[in-house]
Amino acid sequence: xxxxxxxxxxxxxxxxxxxxxxxxxxxxxxxxxxxxxxxxxxxxxxxxxxxxxxxxxxxxxxxxxxxxxxxxxxxxxxxxxxxxxxxxxxxxxxxxxxxxxxxxxxxxxxxxxxxxxxxxxxxxxxxxxxxxxxxxxxxxxxxxxxxxxxxxxxxxxxxxxxxxxxxxxxxxxxxxxxxxxxxxxxxxxxxxxxxxxxxxxxxxxxxxxxxxxxxxxxxxxxxxxxxxxxxxxxxxxxxxxxxxxxxxxxxxxxxxxxxxxxxxxxxxxxxxxxxxxxxxxxxxxxxxxxxxxxxxxxxxxxxxxxxxxxxxxxxxxxxxxxxxxxxxxxxxxxxxxxxxxxxxxxxxxxxxxxxxxxxxxxxxxxxxxxxxxxxxxxxxxxxxxxxxxxxxxxxxxxxxxxxxxxxxxxxxxxxxxxxxxxxxxxxxxxxxxxxxxxxxxxxxxxxxx
Numbered sequence: 540x541x542x543x544x545x546x547x548x549x550x551x552x553x554x555x556x557x558x559x560x561x562x563x564x565x566x567x568x569x570x571x572x573x574x575x576x577x578x579x580x581x582x583x584x585x586x587x588x589x590x591x592x593x594x595x596x597x598x599x600x601x602x603x604x605x606x607x608x609x610x611x612x613x614x615x616x617x618x619x620x621x622x623x624x625x626x627x628x629x630x631x632x633x634x635x636x637x638x639x640x641x642x643x644x645x646x647x648x649x650x651x652x653x654x655x656x657x658x659x660x661x662x663x664x665x666x667x668x669x670x671x672x673x674x675x676x677x678x679x680x681x682x683x684x685x686x687x688x689x690x691x692x693x694x695x696x697x698x699x700x701x702x703x704x705x706x707x708x709x710x711x712x713x714x715x716x717x718x719x720x721x722x723x724x725x726x727x728x729x730x731x732x733x734x735x736x737x738x739x740x741x742x743x744x745x746x747x748x749x750x751x752x753x754x755x756x757x758x759x760x761x762x763x764x765x766x767x768x769x770x771x772x773x774x775x776x777x778x779x780x781x782x783x784x785x786x787x788x789x790x791x792x793x794x795x796x797x798x799x800x801x802x803x804x805x806x807x808x809x810x811x812x813x814x815x816x817x818x819x820x821x822x823x824x825x826x827x828x829x830x831x832x833x834x835x836x837x838x839x840x841x842x843x844x845x846x847x848x849x850x851x852x853x854x855x856x857x858x859x860x861x862x863x864x865x866x867x868x869x870x871x872x873x874x875x876x877x878x879x880x881x882x883x884x885x886x887x888x889x890x891x892x893x894x895x896x897x898x899x900x901x902x903x904x905x906x907x908x909x910x911x912x913x914x915x916x917x918x919x920x921x922x923x924x925x926x927x928x929x930x931x932x933x934x935x936x937x938x939x940x941x942x943x944x945x946x947x948x949x950x951x952x953x954x955x956x957x958x959x960x961x962x963x964x965x966x967x968x969x970x971x972x973x974x975x976x977x978x979x980x981x982x983x984x985x986x987x988x
Contacts, residue, residue, distance in 0.1 A: 610838060632784055638774045639672050643745075646767045647674070650760040652747035654678065654724070657734070657775060658686060658693045659743035662782040663794040668693055671743065671775065671790055677722030684718065696731045696744045704756050705729040724748075730756040732764070734772040742775045789909030789916055796907040800862035800948060801924045802841065803932035804832060804873060804898045805850020811894055825849045828880060828896075832873045839869035844920050850932070854905070854920050863902050863951035867975065870898045870942050871957065899931030901945035931972055942975040949973045 643655045654675025661667040668686040688694040696703050705728065719726055730747045745768060747756065778784055786793045806828060812821040829851055833843050840861075841853040853869075855862040877896045884891055905922035924945070931943040944952070949962055956962065965974040 607838075632778060632788055635774050635778050636672060636788075639771065640674070642767050642771050642774065643672070643674060646745075646764045647747065649763045649767075650730070650747060650756060651754055652730070652749050652756075654748040656682075656746050656748075657743055657771065658697075658746065659775065659779055659785075659790075660688075660697065661685065661791055662779070662785065663791055668697065668744075669785075669790050671778065671785075671788075675724070675748065677718075677724035680722035680724075681718045684721070692729060692731050693744050693746060696733055697741070700733045700735070700741060702733065702761055703729075703731045704758070704761070705731070728755045730760060732761060732768055734768055734775055736772045736776045740772075740776070742772050742779060745771055786907070787909060787918070789911075791908070793907035793918075796856050796920065797904060798856075798862070798902075799905045799920060799922075799924065800855040800866040800900060800902040800951075801844075801905070801920065801928040802836070802853045802855070802866050802870060802898060802900050803847075803850065803928045804853075804870075804896060805847065805932065807895045807897055807936050808893045809849040811891055812889075815889055815891075824884060828877070831876055831880060835872050835876060836869050839865045839872070841866070841869060845917070852920075852925070852929075856907075856920075860951060863900075863948050864955045866900050866902075866948075867942075867944070867952055867955075868957065870900060870975070871960070873898065874941065895936075896941060897932050897935035898942045899928045899933070899935055899944075900942070900948050901925075901928035901931060902948040902951060903927075903945075927970065930970065934967055934972070943972050944975065946971040946973070 639657065643657075646652070647655055654673075654677065656673040656675075656678070657671045658668045659671045661669045664685075666688050668688055668691070670682045670684070670686075673682040686693055688697065692703055692705060705726075718724075726748045728749050732745050733741060734743045734745055736742050747760075747764075749756075778788075782791075783793075785791045806825065809825065812824055815821075816824070828849070829846060833851060833853075836843065836851075836853040839855075840857055841855050844852045844854045853866075855866045855869075857865070873896075881891060881894060884894075901924040903922065903924040905920045905924055907918060907920050909916045909918045910921075911917060924947070927945050931945060935941050935943045943965055944962070952962065959978050961976055961978055962973040963976050965972045
């Protein structure tokens with residue numbers, strides 16, 4: 540048993556430790572034991588060594604996977620908390636806006652106005668005012684427009700802090716003409732009043748409008764709405780206290796997002812799933828694809844901007860030059876993950892040889908804001924890189940490696956390519972693009988392994 544213990548705990552010292560070590564090992568063997576026993580002893584020792592080595596390798600692998608899972612769970616939890624805080628903040632903002640709706644409706648009825656708006660300073664632009672809220676027949680046509688601080692009646696009132704009553708006998712201001720031209724609304728009478736919190740802190744201006752030339756606003760109208768304006772100022776101050784609220788409400792662009800790397804990915808020939816499977820099963824498999832590849836993107840620092848049927852758009856928006864390398868690492872891991880997903884699906888005897896996926900990546904200047912109908916609006920990214928990444932993803936169906944990147948992204952990756960990969964020019968009619976390819980030596984060693 541002593542021999543077995545020595546061999547099991549230190550077999551390499553016996554096998555490769557040299558003649559002296561081997562002689563010492565022989566001295567441990569009692570004389571009555573035949574040397575014929577040495578072969579099985581060595582076999583047992585080698586088997587023990589292999590067992591312990593494999594056990595250690597598995598333990599190390601488990602620890603690595605645990606670390607990956609922990610990082611992914613942390614990233615997902617952080618995104619969940621951010622979404623919860625955003626949702627909570629949006630609910631609070633919606634309550635403030637509902638309060639504004641009620642107060643403005645009351646004011647309109649008291650002074651016979653048919654339209655109104657609250658206009659505030661754009662916190663990210665020194666020369667512009669923006670609509671916080673607007674009601675009336677032309678509200679949807681103008682609410683997303685910006686107003687010149689120095690060339691408008693609203694700007695004049697904002698700067699002077701004095702009420703202005705406009706009637707047809709007075710000169711119209713530039714912005715009323717521009718807004719009226721777009722909306723088709725004729726602003727014949729305008730009452731513009733500053734909103735002062737506690738009588739001193741300027742938070743914005745409120746405007747009331749009508750088209751009836753025979754019913755101009757008066758000083759008495761201003762007095763009627765004075766108590767309402769005090770409440771309006773308090774409600775507006777709650778909203779603009781944190782400028783990011785204006786981003787979440789879609790009033791202004793997000794100033795913190797100006798450079799990003801955009802990644803589009805989707806399944807090609809996904810109709811094969813719906814041809815072979817019940818709709819519930821096919822959609823479940825597409826959802827699995829989106830979930831597993833989306834998790835990879837989040838783990839690499841992406842924000843999932845939107846889902847597009849059997850695909851999605853991800854945005855890498857961190858500061859510095861890390862966006863493009865992170866996007867490429869995510870794309871390569873997504874590629875490997877899709878191969879595993881496809882193999883799993885094929886083990887269910889689905890004929891999915893033609894099923895594949897594609898990825899397009901582009902970098903550059905982008906703009907983030909909340910878009911769409913106010914009841915269901917979502918925050919999204921816009922800009923040339925978004926359109927280009929979507930185009931490259933569509934063109935990637937003809938590429939063998941399924942990953943195409945833009946010229947701007949290639950410049951950011953020129954000295955940051957992962958080992959075993961390189962970029963080669965890919966011919967497109969309108970854009971300079973590059974295909975992410977695996978070096979032959981790396982690919983051959985991988986296949987032979």
